[in-house]
Amino acid sequence: xxxxxxxxxxxxxxxxxxxxxxxxxxxxxxxxxxxxxxxxxxxxxxxxxxxxxxxxxxxxxxxxxxxxxxxxxxxxxxxxxxxxxxxxxxxxxxxxxxxxxxxxxxxxxxxxxxxxxxxxxxxxxxxxxxxxxxxxxxxxxxxxxxxxxxxxxxxxxxxxxxxxxxxxxxxxxxxxxxxxxxxxxxxxxxxxxxxxxxxxxxxxxxxxxxxxxxxxxxxxxxxxxxxxxxxxxxxxxxxxxxxxxxxxxxxxxxxxxxxxxxxxxxxxxxxxxxxxxxxxxxxxxxxxxxxxxxxxxxxxxxxx
Numbered sequence: 001x002x003x004x005x006x007x008x009x010x011x012x013x014x015x016x017x018x019x020x021x022x023x024x025x026x027x028x029x030x031x032x033x034x035x036x037x038x039x040x041x042x043x044x045x046x047x048x049x050x051x052x053x054x055x056x057x058x059x060x061x062x063x064x065x066x067x068x069x070x071x072x073x074x075x076x077x078x079x080x081x082x083x084x085x086x087x088x089x090x091x092x093x094x095x096x097x098x099x100x101x102x103x104x105x106x107x108x109x110x111x112x113x114x115x116x117x118x119x120x121x122x123x124x125x126x127x128x129x130x131x132x133x134x135x136x137x138x139x140x141x142x143x144x145x146x147x148x149x150x151x152x153x154x155x156x157x158x159x160x161x162x163x164x165x166x167x168x169x170x171x172x173x174x175x176x177x178x179x180x181x182x183x184x185x186x187x188x189x190x191x192x193x194x195x196x197x198x199x200x201x202x203x204x205x206x207x208x209x210x211x212x213x214x215x216x217x218x219x220x221x222x223x224x225x226x227x228x229x230x231x232x233x234x235x236x237x238x239x240x241x242x243x244x245x246x247x248x249x250x251x252x253x254x255x256x257x258x259x260x261x262x263x264x265x266x267x268x269x270x271x272x273x274x275x276x277x278x279x280x281x282x283x284x285x286x287x288x289x290x291x292x293x294x295x296x297x298x299x300x301x302x303x304x
Contacts, residue, residue: 009048010035013085034078047082052096055079059100076100112251117239118144121230124237131196135212136229138186138193139221143246145186146170147253147271150223150246152180156211158197161190172272180270254282 006014014032017023023031039046041061042054050058059079062072076097083095113121122144125136143153152170160168164187168180182190193211201207210220226246234244250271257267268279 006032006036007039007046007048009086009089009091010039010082012089013082016085017081030074031078031081034075035082037075038079047079048086048091050096052099055096056099059097111243111245111248112255113239113244113248115256117237118249118252118256120237120239121233121244124233127236128233131200134189134193134196136233138189139212139226139229140233140249141186141189142182143249144253145183146180147250148180149173149250149272150226153246154210154212154221154223154226157209158194158207158211159209161194161211164191170272174274176272176274178269178272251282254279258282 010032013035014028017031018028035047038050038055038058041058042050059072059076062075063069067075080095080097080100083092083097086092087095122137122140125140126133128136139153142148142156143150146153146168148156148168148170149172152172156168166182166187168182169177170180171177190211197211197213208219212221213219214221214225216222216225223246230244230246231241234241254267254271257270258264264276264279264283267282268276271279273279
């Protein structure tokens with residue numbers, strides 16, 4: 001249903017969303033489709049005449065039609081906002097959508113890489129020629145060894161690593177500080193990058209405060225550029241680039257720690273999660289991976 005074909009009440013609602021809430025054309029189009037869906041499937045009179053039973057039946061039917069929980073949730077939101085608007089305008093005295101419960105969408109498991117894939121990614125980074133390869137190896141080693149968020153990684157100051165520390169003091173979300181570990185491989189990669197970085201400085205030119213300086217507005221490498229570099233490294237390593245991102249390296253850090261027997265509370269601290277429930281999702285990834293290993297390698301798990 002286009003806006004032109006909508007009922008006068010839906011047209012008024014969409015106009016309010018555009019003018020008062022500055023909704024984007026994409027949002028307006030989505031809401032128009034969602035309300036059209038309800039209008040077309042409800043009994044005679046559509047949204048303005050529907051009662052609670054009709055609205056609940058329409059909403060229950062969404063999952064039977066194969067709509068994803070995310071789409072169903074958006075349609076629920078559109079209908080609920082429409083009825084609040086209708087009540088505010090005095091067109092209705094009740095909200096028949098008030099008892100609609102949000103569909104349970106579940107929490108998607110984080111994408112991660114196997115240990116072997118991380119090793120291939122590191123090898124691909126190391127195989128690059130020149131200073132770019134040295135920098136790339138330092139970035140991947142740091143991300144995987146410490147579990148840093150991409151903003152924390154790219155925002156590292158050079159002074160933080162000059163003395164070859166075994167731990168970094170990182171200021172994460174909410175300004176909270178935590179310790180991030182650096183293993184031997186990461187420290188060696190950083191030292192190699194520092195040598196290249198310092199050699200590339202022009203004589204008497206002021207040194208950048210950033211470990212990974214660039215000509216970007218912030219003065220350091222951007223997340224977008226790092227993601228592009230990772231895409232190429234993934235391709236070189238024979239890994240689907242869609243499965244690799246700066247955040248996936250953080251996921252791999254957490255998952256591999258748990259697979260190795262690390263305590264969940266320790267991983268929570270290393271990741272800087274305020275709520276352990278955020279960390280617990282990695283246990284599902286680790287458990288799934290361990291189950292696959294058992295199925296593949298345990299003699300009693302194999303089919304005859």
